Amino acid sequence: MxxxxxxxxxxxxxxxxxxxxxxxxxxxxxxxxxxxxxxxxxxxxxxxxxxxxxxxxxxxxxxxxxxxxxxxxxxxxxxxxxxxxxxxxxxxxxVADELQQVNDVFRFTRELVNLSAEEIYPVSLAERVAKHLSELAPDHVSYELIKGEALKAAGWMGIYTVGRASQHEPAMLVLDYNPTGDADAPVESALIGKGITYDSGGYSIKPSEGMLSMKCDMGGAATVSGALSLAIRQGLNKRVKLFLCCAENMIDGRAYKLGDIITYKNGLKVEVVNTDAEGRLVLADGLQAAGEAGAKQVIDAATLTGAAQMAVGNEYNALFSVDDEAAEKALRFARQENELLWRLPLNRWHAENCPSAFADTANSRPQKGGGAGGASNAAGFLLRFAPNDGKGWLHFDLAGAYQKSATAMWPAGATALGVRTIAATLRG
Known part of the structure; x- marks a missing residue:
């Protein structure tokens, strides 16, 4: 040796x-x-x-x-x-023990993202995360896996609709970390992750070069799972619920189509004008689930928009919130953890920026990349589903989660950027 x-x-x-x-x-x-x-x-x-x-x-x-x-x-x-x-x-x-903890979590997070879609598909992603967290805190973790037609029966229509065309059935992981010993303890935080294990774009199909890295479209699910893992290792003593919204966005005769209307559990009707704007459709279910759990702080993370990458590049993540206090706290923790995070605009009127003549809203604008302000408009769509009228809600658009090729700073593949910030926000 x-x-x-x-x-x-x-x-x-x-x-x-x-x-x-x-x-x-x-x-x-x-x-x-x-x-x-x-x-x-x-x-x-x-x-x-x-x-x-x-x-x-x-x-x-x-x-x-x-x-x-x-x-x-x-x-x-x-x-x-x-x-x-x-x-x-x-x-x-x-500092060896502390850094080894972080290193182990980063390796776990990066592996989830870097493995091919043949190895990581909706149910296997959910099961890998559940196994990892259950082994980490066996006395404090319980979970439920809702998949396939059971999603439709439960009213989780975003995940079901996006994932129904794949041979790999869609799934929602609902994981409860409760170290309090009190089954009725309030849920302090909810984590929601976009778990699109492969994104062809659906009928709004991506070009070949755009599809090559789309195994990384579950980077949000990997990031929030890694963040919870790190926070637990660092002594998290608050109850947290984790919701992973997992699907493959594929094409066959059952695939959802442009012009379809999705009716969500809260009654909101959404017209699909772009099947490649699927991440916000599945996150909407997770946000509603967080609301049902009564979480005081709600954090979602997703590799959601190319517009965020255009705005902040690949070395920052983008942050959106209508709660200034919550946003400032997250930015403070990002500085503390030396992770680059930049707040982009989100006003309540962004929720109106994807109008539909046939439903309450569309899932995007029928323009390339969603048109001007695409990242803010995507966050505005999510705001419609955020609990507590957006109080305590943070949306991370993970522009820096994946490098398509090696740079002077990063190797090719997953970076796990955001894991430390979200873990610190959970503990704070």
Whole structure:
């Protein structure tokens, strides 16, 4: 077994033949990462150096010397990975247990997203998450799996309609984490995840290049599941319900069509003008379920719109809320956890921005990408279903959840960006 490569931090390049802007140098059988005075930039430099070390085939690192606080060590770990790697980092003893917890959760979250749709389909996604959380807290977790025609009977028409054309039946996971010992304890928080395990676009079919990465369209379900897993490991003592809205958006003779009307459990009628705007259709069921549970705080997460990616890029997630206090809390936790999050506009009138002549609302606008303001209009659609008139509700549009190809910061595939922020918001 090879020994780990020692990695040091330095404020001066240890060799004189490299450019001043170089991130990394090798000297005396060790790697040296050059940092400066700006800590935000330092974390980016360390993560980029981790990527370079990963691409050079180095399988084990050990942090050495002064300057390695928890966030710097985690930044190194974020870069020092890939979809196929089994790399390991030997962290400093004082933070090793804490970072290993986060690392285990990130590996779980990334694996869910990176596995192919042949391996992760609606029921298997729900079962994997239920198994993971049940093993983590066996005395505090119970769950129910509603699938196939039982969804229709229960009134969860969004999930049922989107998923009915697939050979893999749609499903809703309803998982209850209750560490209080009181069966009647109030539900402090509800987590809702978009679990579209593959998205062809339906009859509004995607082009081939747009479909290639659509195994990642259950990134919201993976993110909230990972967040709950992390919060439990960190001592979460509040009751939380998890709702995963799982379906494959496929095409056959039973597939839903443009012009169809979906009548939801709350009586709201929605005209389908784009079958590729399916994420909001399934999340609507989860939001109603959260309302039935009486949750005080409601958080949903989804790889929902390309418009959010156009707005914030692939290194941020986008946040929407009509509750300023709740939004500021989430942004504060994102800064604390060093995860990039940006609040985009959401007003109550956004709920009116997808009008229909045949129903209470349409699920989008009949324009490419939903037209101008597509991410805000999607959030406005969800606002129609948010409990408590949107008080305590946070919607994460996960623009940074998946990288189609490797970058200087990230490997190709899932990033798990947002897991730490949502876990902290649950605990806070």
């Amino acid at each position: 090879s020994s780990a490569l020692s990695v040091y931090l330095t404020d001066k390049m240890p060799v004189n033949y490299l450019a001043e802007k170089a991130l990394l140098a090798f000297k005396d059988d060790a790697a040296h990462i050059v940092i400066g005075d700006n800590e935000e930039e330092n974390l980016r430099r360390i993560q980029k150096a981790g990527r370079q070390l990963d691409t050079q085939g180095i399988t084990s690192l050990s942090v050495q010397g002064p300057g390695w606080d928890k966030e710097r060590q985690w930044a190194l770990s974020l870069g020092y990975t890939s979809t196929l790697s089994t790399n390991s980092v030997q962290w400093s003893a004082e």
